[in-house]
Amino acid sequence: MARKSKSKSGSSLLSRSHPAPRRASLSSKATRTLIRSHHTLQKKLAQAQKAGDDAAAHALRTEIEKKGGLERYQLASINGQTPSRGGDSSRVLMEWLGDVKSSSSSSPKDAAADSTRKKSLLEVGCLSPDNAVSKSGRFEVTRIDLHSQHAKILEQDFMQRPLPTSDDERFDMISLSLVLNYVPDPEGRGQMLQRTTNFLRTKQQHEEEEEFFPSLFLVLPAPCVTNSRYLDEDRLVAIMQSLGYTCVKRKLSAKLIYGLWVLGTPPEEKRKVVWKKEEVRAGKRRNNFAVAIK
Numbered sequence: 001m002a003r004k005s006k007s008k009s010g011s012s013l014l015s016r017s018h019p020a021p022r023r024a025s026l027s028s029k030a031t032r033t034l035i036r037s038h039h040t041l042q043k044k045l046a047q048a049q050k051a052g053d054d055a056a057a058h059a060l061r062t063e064i065e066k067k068g069g070l071e072r073y074q075l076a077s078i079n080g081q082t083p084s085r086g087g088d089s090s091r092v093l094m095e096w097l098g099d100v101k102s103s104s105s106s107s108p109k110d111a112a113a114d115s116t117r118k119k120s121l122l123e124v125g126c127l128s129p130d131n132a133v134s135k136s137g138r139f140e141v142t143r144i145d146l147h148s149q150h151a152k153i154l155e156q157d158f159m160q161r162p163l164p165t166s167d168d169e170r171f172d173m174i175s176l177s178l179v180l181n182y183v184p185d186p187e188g189r190g191q192m193l194q195r196t197t198n199f200l201r202t203k204q205q206h207e208e209e210e211e212f213f214p215s216l217f218l219v220l221p222a223p224c225v226t227n228s229r230y231l232d233e234d235r236l237v238a239i240m241q242s243l244g245y246t247c248v249k250r251k252l253s254a255k256l257i258y259g260l261w262v263l264g265t266p267p268e269e270k271r272k273v274v275w276k277k278e279e280v281r282a283g284k285r286r287n288n289f290a291v292a293i294k
C-alpha cells in the first residue's frame with residue numbers, strides 16, 4: 001500500500017511499503033561481479049539512450065531486470081558493507097567528526113543553542129537507516145534512494161528533488177557515498193556534483209572556524225581516482241574547487257577514497273565552470289571514469 005511522507009523541502013513523496021530486505025548470501029567475488037556488471041549495463045543503457053537506439057535500450061533494460069535489477073544490486077552493496085568486507089563508509093566520517101565541537105558561535109547563548117541543535121544531513125543513496133552516521137545521534141538524517149528498501153528511506157531521485165528556496169530547506173551536510181560512480185556518464189556526474197551545492201546551506205562569516213560544515217562527504221571506489229585515464233586527485237580537487245569546495249579531510253584505503261569537502265562562502269561572481277573529459281594519464285590498463293561539466 002502506498003503512503004505519503006514529507007521531505008525536508010516540504011514536498012510530498014510517494015513511499016512504498018517495505019518488506020525487510022533479504023540478505024543475499026553472496027561471496028565477495030560474486031558481489032563484486034554483480035556490482036560491476038550492473039554498472040556496465042547501466043553505462044551501455046545510457047549510451048543507447050543517448051544514441052536514440054530504442055531497441056538496444058529495451059534489450060539492456062531486459063538484461064538488467066533479468067539479473068535482478070537495482071534491488072539485487074543494492075543487496076550486493078549491502079553485502080559489501082558488512083564489517084568483514086570493509087564496512088559502512090560513514091564510520092570514517094564519524095571518526096573525522098569525533099573530536100569536533102558542533103559550533104564556533106561567538107556568544108555563549110548562541111553556542112548553547114547550537115550545541116543542542118543537531119546537524120542536518122541529506123544521505124543520498126541510502127541503503128540502511130542503521131549506519132554509523134544515523135546511530136551517532138548527532139544528525140537529523142533525511143535519507144533518499146532511487147529504490148527504497150526501508151520505510152525511513154524516501155524513494156527519490158536526487159536529480160529530481162525540488163530545489164530548496166531558503167537555508168531552512170538546505171542541509172549542513174550531504175553524504176554521497178558510492179553514488180557518483182553509479183551515475184553512468186561523465187556529464188551526469190558533473191551535474192550531480194553541481195547540484196549538491198544547491199542543497200547545502202550558506203556558510204556564515206562567523207563560522208570560519210567551524211571547519212567541517214557545510215560539507216559534502218564524497219566516497220568513490222579508489223580506482224575511479226587512482227587508475228582512471230580521465231581523473232586523478234589533482235583534477236578532482238580542481239573540479240571541486242571550481243564548484244566552491246575545499247577538501248578538509250581525505251583518506252585513501254585499498255578500495256575506497258573518502259573526502260570531506262567544505263563549501264565556502266559563495267564567490268562574488270559565479271565562476272564559469274567547464275570540465276571536459278580529457279586524458280590525464282595514459283595506459284592500457286586504466287579505467288574510463290570521468291567527470292565532465294559543461
Ligand SMILES: C[S@@+](CC[C@H](N)C(=O)[O-])C[C@H]1O[C@@H](n2cnc3c(N)ncnc32)[C@H](O)[C@@H]1O
Binds near residue numbers: 077182
Ligand atoms: C552502491 S549503493 C551505495 C550505498 C551506500 N551509500 C554505501 O555507501 O554503501 C548506490 C546507491 O545509490 C543510489 N542512487 C544512485 N543514484 C541516485 C540518485 N540520483 N538519487 C538517489 N539515489 C541514487 C542507488 O539506488 C543505490 O542504492
